[in-house]
Amino acid sequence: MTEASLPDPxxxxxxRVAALTAAAAARVVAVHGRDGRARxxxxxxxxxxxxxxxxxxxxxxxxxxxxxxxxVPATLAGRxxxxxxxxxxxxxxxxxxxxLAPPGALATGHLVLAVGRGEYGHxxxxxxxxxxxxxxxxxxxxxxxxxxxxxxxxxxxxEGGAVLDHAGRLVGMAxxxxxxxxxxxxxxxxxxxxxxxxxxxxxxxxxxxLAMQPVQMGELRGLIVVGVDPRSPAGLAGVLLGDxxxxxxxxxxxxxxxxxxxxDPESVGSTVTxxxxxxxxxQRVQVRIGERAAA
Numbered sequence: 001m002t003e004a005s006l007p008d009p010x011x012x013x014x015x016r017v018a019a020l021t022a023a024a025a026a027r028v029v030a031v032h033g034r035d036g037r038a039r040x041x042x043x044x045x046x047x048x049x050x051x052x053x054x055x056x057x058x059x060x061x062x063x064x065x066x067x068x069x070x071x072v073p074a075t076l077a078g079r080x081x082x083x084x085x086x087x088x089x090x091x092x093x094x095x096x097x098x099x100l101a102p103p104g105a106l107a108t109g110h111l112v113l114a115v116g117r118g119e120y121g122h123x124x125x126x127x128x129x130x131x132x133x134x135x136x137x138x139x140x141x142x143x144x145x146x147x148x149x150x151x152x153x154x155x156x157x158x159e160g161g162a163v164l165d166h167a168g169r170l171v172g173m174a175x176x177x178x179x180x181x182x183x184x185x186x187x188x189x190x191x192x193x194x195x196x197x198x199x200x201x202x203x204x205x206x207x208x209x210l211a212m213q214p215v216q217m218g219e220l221r222g223l224i225v226v227g228v229d230p231r232s233p234a235g236l237a238g239v240l241l242g243d244x245x246x247x248x249x250x251x252x253x254x255x256x257x258x259x260x261x262x263x264d265p266e267s268v269g270s271t272v273t274x275x276x277x278x279x280x281x282x283q284r285v286q287v288r289i290g291e292r293a294a295a
Contacts, residue, residue, distance in 0.1 A: 017113065017126060020168045024115035025122035027098050028161050030065040031074070031088070034058045038065075040116035040161035042173060044087075046094050048198065050190055051160035052175050053079045053086040064090050065117065078197030082142025082205070082264075084175055084185055085193040098162060100187045101169035103146065108132045111166050112150055114174045114182070116158025125182075127152030129171075139178075141205070141260040146186045148172060154182035196265070206263030207292040208234040212256055215244060221254050222246040222277065237287040240278065247275035263289065 031041040031051050041051035041064065049064060056062075062074040074090040106112075106129055114125045130151035136144055150163065154174055163171045163184040172184030196203045209232020212223040223245040228235050239245075245253050248262055249272050262272075268291045276283050 017124075020113055020164055021115055021122070021124040023168055024098065024113070024162045024164055025117065026067045027095065028115055028117045028122060029067065029092075030117040030119070030157075031056070031160065032063045032065065032071075034061040038117075038119045038157050039159050040118070040157060040174070041088065042160070042162055042170075043067075043092055043095055043097065044190075044194060045097060047089055047092055048077070048194070049074065049088040049090055049092065050173060050194060051086050051088060052173065052185075053081055053084045054175070055159045056086045062088060064088070064092075066092065067117075067122075078201040078203075080142065080193050080197060080203040081140045082138055082203065083144060083189055083193045084138065084140075084142070085173070085190055085197070087194055087197040098164070098168070098170040100191075101165045101167070101171050103186065103188055105169075106132050106146075106148065106165055106171055112152070112171060112184075113164045114150065114152060114154060114158055114161060115164065116155060116161030116174065118155070118157030123155055123158060125152040125154060125158065137257075137261045141257075141263065142203075143189075143261075143264050144186060145188045148184040148186060149177065150174070150182040150184060152182055204265045204268050205292040206265075206267035207290040208232060208239075208259075208263065208287065209290070210234050210239065210245075212245065212259065214255055217244065217277070220244070220246060220277065221252070223253050223256060223259060233287050233290045234274075237285050239274070239276065239285060239287070242278070244277040245274055246277055246282075249273055250275070263292075 027043045039055040041049040074088040077087040079086040128151040131149035133147040136147045172186045177183035209229035211227030215224040
């Protein structure tokens with residue numbers, strides 16, 4: 001075999017990436033709103049489309065451009081700012097969804113491909129999973145199963161699009177993260193959010209009924225209560241204005257974000273012990289966490 005007849009590995013690699021892009025593009029839609037800006041969405045199940053909640057500025061006058069070019073109206077089924085997942089309903093027709101990548105299959109340094117759809121058709125970006133870590137909390141209090149940072153430049157129209165692994169399996173949904181780093185909302189996080197949004201229209205969040213601010217008292221750092229609804233779970237448990245919340249089930253509370261992170265969907269209905277300081281004296285109260293009302 002001559003050198004000229006040897007297969008070109010770069011051409012084979014290029015063809016493979018193009019084939020993965022085309023397969024994903026058949027499951028990615030463009031989402032249009034009143035603002036006129038196109039962003040991407042994922043065909044999740046027949047009649048259901050997932051997109052990035054933060055990119056969805058308005059709930060009305062929504063439409064989709066499907067992979068075959070047809071435009072159909074869409075309605076909002078629900079949105080969860082904590083996980084950045086919004087669920088839309090539309091006449092998508094039947095399709096085979098992208099296979100989901102096993103959560104443990106992706107590691108830092110693995111190749112990833114982001115595919116979106118904008119005004120002029122589908123687009124792609126190729127790079128590495130620059131960081132794959134454990135569970136984390138978003139700035140808006142949502143629990144995400146993994147932290148997946150992408151070493152690629154994300155076009156604004158690709159927000160809400162698909163992130164694939166080397167086998168063409170869905171890793172998650174492409175979104176801009178802190179400091180505009182591209183990230184992926186993990187597929188397993190999307191699954192959990194979709195189930196609640198589909199059945200309830202929202203994702204449950206825990207509710208105490210307190211307004212709090214960080215405070216430092218000597219070596220003690222906690223949260224001082226600056227507002228309390230007397231009919232709320234905390235108010236009914238006896239928490240008073242001026243109390244300082246020091247710990248939640250023994251874990252220190254150093255910031256309001258610490259508290260909000262604990263008020264996740266799994267907290268609703270549970271009973272927690274709050275260590276408080278009232279007039280300089282330590283006390284403990286038990287609070288049964290309620291569910292935050294829909295906005």
